[in-house]
Amino acid sequence: MLTRLHSFISSSKLAPKVQSKTTVIGKRVLKAISFIVIFFLLEAQIAALLDPGRFKSNFHPRLRWEEFYRMNKNIDVVFLGSSHAYRSFDPFYFDRLLGVNSFNFGHSDQNPIDSYYVLNEVLQYDHPKEVVFELFFPLSEGTVTNSLNASYFLSASYVFDYIRPSWNKLDCLINDFQPQDYLKAVFRTIRDKDNYKNTKLIKTNSTRRWTEIKDQLSGKPIPFVQPTRTSTGELYKGKGFVVNDGVASQKQLTQTNRLKVYQDKTPDWDPKKLAYIQKIITLCKQKNIPLLLVTSPLPPSTMKFLSNNYQNIHDHYQQIADQNGVKYIDYNLINEQNQLFVDKNFKDEDHLNSAGVQIFDQDMLQYMKPMLKQ
Amino acid sequence: MLFNTLPFLVFFLVVTTLYFLLPHKVRWMLLLSASCYFYMAFVPRYILILGAAIVVNYVCGVSIERLSGPRKQAVLLAGIAANIGTLFIFKYFNFFNDNLAQLARWLHWNYSLANLSLILPIGLSFHTFQSLGYLIDVNRGAQKAERHFGIFALFVMFYPQLVAGPIERSKNLLQQFYTKQHFDYDRVVAGLKLMIWGLFKKMVIADRVSLFVSEVYGHPQNYPGIVLAFATLFFAIQIYCDFSGYTDIAIGAANVMGFTLMQNFRQPYFSRSISEFWRRWHISLSTWFKDYLYIPLGGNRVVKSRLMFNLMVTFVVSGIWHGANWTYLIWGALNGLYLILSVLTVQIRSRLVKLLCLNRVPVLHQLLQMMLTFVFICFAWIFFRAASLSQALVIINRMMQFNTFGNLTNLYKVAPKEELILNFALIVILFIFDLFQEQKEKAQLHIRLPLIVRWVCYYVVLFATFVLGVYNVAYKTSFIYFQF
Numbered sequence: 010m011l012t013r014l015h016s017f018i019s020s021s022k023l024a025p026k027v028q029s030k031t032t033v034i035g036k037r038v039l040k041a042i043s044f045i046v047i048f049f050l051l052e053a054q055i056a057a058l059l060d061p062g063r064f065k066s067n068f069h070p071r072l073r074w075e076e077f078y079r080m081n082k083n084i085d086v087v088f089l090g091s092s093h094a095y096r097s098f099d100p101f102y103f104d105r106l107l108g109v110n111s112f113n114f115g116h117s118d119q120n121p122i123d124s125y126y127v128l129n130e131v132l133q134y135d136h137p138k139e140v141v142f143e144l145f146f147p148l149s150e151g152t153v154t155n156s157l158n159a160s161y162f163l164s165a166s167y168v169f170d171y172i173r174p175s176w177n178k179l180d181c182l183i184n185d186f187q188p189q190d191y192l193k194a195v196f197r198t199i200r201d202k203d204n205y206k207n208t209k210l211i212k213t214n215s216t217r218r219w220t221e222i223k224d225q226l227s228g229k230p231i232p233f234v235q236p237t238r239t240s241t242g243e244l245y246k247g248k249g250f251v252v253n254d255g256v257a258s259q260k261q262l263t264q265t266n267r268l269k270v271y272q273d274k275t276p277d278w279d280p281k282k283l284a285y286i287q288k289i290i291t292l293c294k295q296k297n298i299p300l301l302l303v304t305s306p307l308p309p310s311t312m313k314f315l316s317n318n319y320q321n322i323h324d325h326y327q328q329i330a331d332q333n334g335v336k337y338i339d340y341n342l343i344n345e346q347n348q349l350f351v352d353k354n355f356k357d358e359d360h361l362n363s364a365g366v367q368i369f370d371q372d373m374l375q376y377m378k379p380m381l382k383q
Numbered sequence: 384m385l386f387n388t389l390p391f392l393v394f395f396l397v398v399t400t401l402y403f404l405l406p407h408k409v410r411w412m413l414l415l416s417a418s419c420y421f422y423m424a425f426v427p428r429y430i431l432i433l434g435a436a437i438v439v440n441y442v443c444g445v446s447i448e449r450l451s452g453p454r455k456q457a458v459l460l461a462g463i464a465a466n467i468g469t470l471f472i473f474k475y476f477n478f479f480n481d482n483l484a485q486l487a488r489w490l491h492w493n494y495s496l497a498n499l500s501l502i503l504p505i506g507l508s509f510h511t512f513q514s515l516g517y518l519i520d521v522n523r524g525a526q527k528a529e530r531h532f533g534i535f536a537l538f539v540m541f542y543p544q545l546v547a548g549p550i551e552r553s554k555n556l557l558q559q560f561y562t563k564q565h566f567d568y569d570r571v572v573a574g575l576k577l578m579i580w581g582l583f584k585k586m587v588i589a590d591r592v593s594l595f596v597s598e599v600y601g602h603p604q605n606y607p608g609i610v611l612a613f614a615t616l617f618f619a620i621q622i623y624c625d626f627s628g629y630t631d632i633a634i635g636a637a638n639v640m641g642f643t644l645m646q647n648f649r650q651p652y653f654s655r656s657i658s659e660f661w662r663r664w665h666i667s668l669s670t671w672f673k674d675y676l677y678i679p680l681g682g683n684r685v686v687k688s689r690l691m692f693n694l695m696v697t698f699v700v701s702g703i704w705h706g707a708n709w710t711y712l713i714w715g716a717l718n719g720l721y722l723i724l725s726v727l728t729v730q731i732r733s734r735l736v737k738l739l740c741l742n743r744v745p746v747l748h749q750l751l752q753m754m755l756t757f758v759f760i761c762f763a764w765i766f767f768r769a770a771s772l773s774q775a776l777v778i779i780n781r782m783m784q785f786n787t788f789g790n791l792t793n794l795y796k797v798a799p800k801e802e803l804i805l806n807f808a809l810i811v812i813l814f815i816f817d818l819f820q821e822q823k824e825k826a827q828l829h830i831r832l833p834l835i836v837r838w839v840c841y842y843v844v845l846f847a848t849f850v851l852g853v854y855n856v857a858y859k860t861s862f863i864y865f866q867f
Contacts, residue, residue, distance in 0.1 A: 048842065051846065055850070059850075191389045202851070205850050206801065
């Protein structure tokens with residue numbers, strides 16, 4: 010009788026469901042993982058709604074990395090540096106004349122710390138035959154910002170945001186950002202949080218995101234959006250190069266010249282950034298890649314403001330180059346002697362325009378060619 | 384290392400993981416080292432003061448237990464003097480010295496003792512009171528003296544409650560260090576939830592309203608009464624969310640590791656009287672004063688005049704505990720006065736209730752009581768927040784001038800309309816949550832909402848903290864109670 014009652018209870022709904030310890034743990038682990046996964050999915054969607062414009066077709070910090078990861082051919086020549094790099098070295102020109110596959114990895118305000126992580130990322134996928142590293146002195150100073158108010162958070166994010174998950178990415182997070190910015194770096198929701206007030210932006214982003222999700226779900230191929238020329242006549246030409254046909258105005262060269270701040274002062278060199286120049290040199294030596302340090306030219310009008318301190322600035326970099334047996338070419342000193350560039354070769358107070366790039370790249374061939382043969 | 388920063392998150396994750404990985408025998412060492420590291424992240428050299436205080440209290444505790452008679456009392460007094468003396472030198476010396484100098488000038492005396500240039504060690508008032516409570520308990524025989532120096536040191540400097548409480552009782556916390564804690568999923572989840580809610584209260588509510596409060600209290604002469612009244616209301620919310628947010632994170636962090644810290648807040652703004660408010664606000668401090676000052680003074684089992692004296696002394700001391708400034712003293716005295724008045728007006732109030740027939744509509748009666756209590760508490764907060772007594776008087780004076788009181792549009796001069804609407808919405812959310820909590824506690828309910836509802840709530844709170852939280856460079860304002 011008791012046995013029958015027992016079997017009735019155990020087979021009926023009255024019996025409490027006893028779960029094994031392993032099942033309970035398994036369920037809990039699954040629950041915790043699901044919570045975290047949903048959290049990151051939601052974070053990505055909210056971040057997309059608050060995105061101030063990184064998705065745009067002319068946002069080259071993103072385009073550059075997307076193009077790099079799509080590239081199947083080995084990259085032979087790597088250009089590193091700030092806007093002075095991505096507006097000066099035209100990879101298409103060098104490819105044609107040197108018979109190589111080159112790529113410009115420069116981005117706005119890229120400092121030596123950023124450059125190091127960019128190079129590390131490139132070396133994970135390619136075996137370059139030459140690295141050309143452009144040095145613009147304001148980007149070797151300051152810890153959070155420099156005298157030109159360049160945001161080091163933004164420049165670090167141009168690397169961190171787009172490189173693929175790896176130890177290099179983690180290392181980049183730890184060393185390229187200030188500790189107080191780690192959260193902002195990892196979570197774009199926090200970074201772009203203030204856009205929550207911008208209903209117009211959220212509306213536009215939600216429409217765009219919704220279309221993207223629908224297309225993804227329906228398996229519709231996402232069309233490649235050709236970069237468009239901006240209102241300032243600027244175009245992302247591809248391979249990291251940005252071309253600009255503008256010519257600097259007299260006002261830009263004199264009155265509003267941003268480099269005027271260095272008229273009476275020397276740069277406040279940041280030891281960490283200088284140490285990263287050394288790290289790049291060491292890395293290239295370890296990988297047996299010839300390295301060329303270059304400073305692209307500034308307009309003669311801008312150089313007038315720097316004439317008192319420029320020799321000191323040059324010597325600072327020259328010393329690093331000499332100590333490591335690396336060639337350093339400073340076009341600001343070269344230009345003093347042979348007047349290769351005049352003010353109209355520049356789009357503003359410190360960047361070459363398309364006409365200036367032609368002169369510059371042609372002259373650079375004499376330095377790059379022999380290094381490729383090494 | 385503030386609770387609302389990434390370094391703390393990393394610290395907490397590392398310490399908690401190691402805590403569960405290590406055998407029980409050595410866990411105290413991990414917690415003690417972690418607590419030292421946590422404390423040294425503020426001002427490293429002050430670990431020496433804390434270390435000295437731990438040694439003194441440890442020796443005193445053991446001696447009190449061993450000795451008897453006048454020698455026992457002498458050791459107790461020496462222990463109390465050492466603790467209060469440290470507190471006096473770091474926190475009150477300059478205040479007393481300045482006031483003495485002012486008095487001397489007034490009396491034309493020659494007095495010229497220089498002020499000390501010392502920075503107040505973080506959490507000094509909290510761990511000093513925790514140690515004092517321990518010594519008194521050992522003296523009363525309510526607590527055995529702790530013989531294990533490491534455990535005793537951990538009791539004083541357990542990192543979740545080291546810098547701003549809750550001020551733990553030795554009876555509650557000490558024995559927990561001996562209990563082997565296992566990883567309990569439900570407890571860990573509950574602790575984490577409490578931490579997230581605490582972060583939300585601190586970063587989203589407290590820090591948002593603080594922008595308005597700082598501006599108005601920084602220049603009270605520029606604003607009409609209505610703006611000052613709203614700033615005071617916002618400050619009431621700010622201090623509640625700031626301090627209870629901190630406490631939630633502290634209790635949650637301890638809970639994850641299996642430790643139960645005492646409750647410090649119980650929906651204080653739902654109090655229907657001042658005495659009830661003090662049973663719900665900063666409970667660990669209020670009960671400390673009740674146990675170690677108010678009751679030894681005679682408590683409420685004395686004649687009315689003595690009761691009034693006891694109340695006033697307790698609250699004045701509580702006020703001065705918060706800071707060496709006349710504003711805190713007045714704030715404490717004002718709360719004491721409220722309680723005295725409530726004792727004196729019991730009969731009048733009960734007659735008034737009957738006269739207005741409020742006893743027939745208990746809900747309305749309770750609501751009125753809550754609102755009145757809140758107004759009185761807010762009035763006292765003016766002294767707590769004001770930089771000086773004269774500033775507090777300026778604020779009160781401007782709030783009382785009804786002809787220049789202004790209207791709601793004056794608020795938009797301080798913050799945009801959308802910002803103010805958001806602030807009010809957040810305050811409403813806070814009160815709804817507190818109301819839910821209040822009902823749950825009253826009915827002793829264990830409501831478990833469906834998983835999907837719970838998760839939606841968690842995500843909303845998390846992302847609201849991400850998007851609406853205040854994270855600027857000036858965010859080193861820390862928690863209000865860290866200064867005490």
